[in-house]
Amino acid sequence: MYQVFSxxxxxxxxxxxxxxAQAQTPNVASASSPLSPPGVPSAPxxxxxxxxxxQAGVRACLPRIxxxxxxxxxxxxxxxxxxxxxxxxxxxxxxxxxxxxxxGGQAYASSSFAPxxxxxxxxxxxxxxxxxxxxxxxxxxxxxxxxxxNKLARNIQVLNGSDTLRVFLMPAGAGCVSIKKEVVF
Numbered sequence: 001m002y003q004v005f006s007x008x009x010x011x012x013x014x015x016x017x018x019x020x021a022q023a024q025t026p027n028v029a030s031a032s033s034p035l036s037p038p039g040v041p042s043a044p045x046x047x048x049x050x051x052x053x054x055q056a057g058v059r060a061c062l063p064r065i066x067x068x069x070x071x072x073x074x075x076x077x078x079x080x081x082x083x084x085x086x087x088x089x090x091x092x093x094x095x096x097x098x099x100x101x102x103x104g105g106q107a108y109a110s111s112s113f114a115p116x117x118x119x120x121x122x123x124x125x126x127x128x129x130x131x132x133x134x135x136x137x138x139x140x141x142x143x144x145x146x147x148x149x150n151k152l153a154r155n156i157q158v159l160n161g162s163d164t165l166r167v168f169l170m171p172a173g174a175g176c177v178s179i180k181k182e183v184v185f
Contacts, residue, residue: 049080049096057089061113061121065094068125072109077101091115124183135169135176142178143167
């Protein structure tokens with residue numbers, strides 16, 4: 001079963017960060033981070049995606065879903081497509097695809113959650129953004145905290161963060177596409 005939720009249709013405007021590049025690197029261990037460990041509240045109300053996951057029967061991953069949705073949608077409006085399991089939702093993969101409307105542009109973000117792992121839920125997210133600059137400039141200006149790694153094959157440059165964080169930079173016309181991927185255990 002697939003469900004499409006628009007922030008306006010469910011009555012809550014999700015917010016996106018003013019600076020998408022800076023907001024894309026959460027500190028998972030920080031209590032002030034939206035991806036802080038479960039039990040550390042980042043805001044009092046549960047977001048609409050978390051509510052929809054709960055209505056679909058997801059239980060084990062709700063704290064992690066809420067953390068990711070707050071992080072990925074903080075600062076502006078977001079449209080969300082939910083991939084909900086048709087049965088045994090609490091024992092299966094739950095995934096989202098999002099259009100994130102950022103100042104001056106847009107980005108695509110996805111997240112996936114599976115029962116198991118630390119705190120009862122393993123998760124990952126990806127953000128995809130197009131930049132009008134070349135990839136060397138994007139690496140230097142948008143991701144200065146990451147170190148340069150090898151290329152995947154010929155054209156896609158890898159930037160290294162932590163053991164579970166990578167940014168892939170791919171030339172796209174006169175610009176660059178960044179794909180940030182982080183696994184949270």
